Amino acid sequence: MSTYTMTDLTRRPAALVNEARYGGHPVTITDHGKPAAVVISPEAMARYQQLEDQAALAEIEAIKAKGPVWVSNEDAQRQMNQWLDDADPAAAADQER
Numbered sequence: 001m002s003t004y005t006m007t008d009l010t011r012r013p014a015a016l017v018n019e020a021r022y023g024g025h026p027v028t029i030t031d032h033g034k035p036a037a038v039v040i041s042p043e044a045m046a047r048y049q050q051l052e053d054q055a056a057l058a059e060i061e062a063i064k065a066k067g068p069v070w071v072s073n074e075d076a077q078r079q080m081n082q083w084l085d086d087a088d089p090a091a092a093a094d095q096e097r
Contacts, residue, residue: 003028006036020044 002025004016009029020027020039027039040048071079 001026001028003030003035005029006031 002019002023004027006029009016016027016029017039021041024041026044028035029037029039
């Protein structure tokens with residue numbers, strides 16, 4: 001994996017995109033020494049999405065294999081809120097304020 005700064009990105013964006021596209025590996029962009037973004041090829045994104053979909057399907061099948069599970073409305077709401085908080089931590093922090 002290659003790593004470049006934001007300055008590199010502003011000076012030669014096409015080169016960095018082409019490296020990710022044709023180089024076959026992700027390109028990390030840093031801001032003040034910390035990773036800020038990663039540029040990947042469309043093929044890598046498709047593989048990532050496929051793996052994510054397979055993991056989601058495996059989780060669904062595991063849940064189905066356990067059979068029906070009944071929960072109270074309060075427990076269901078609590079679980080849904082937790083999933084939302086996990087998906088968007090910034091929104092959860094706003095709710096706590």
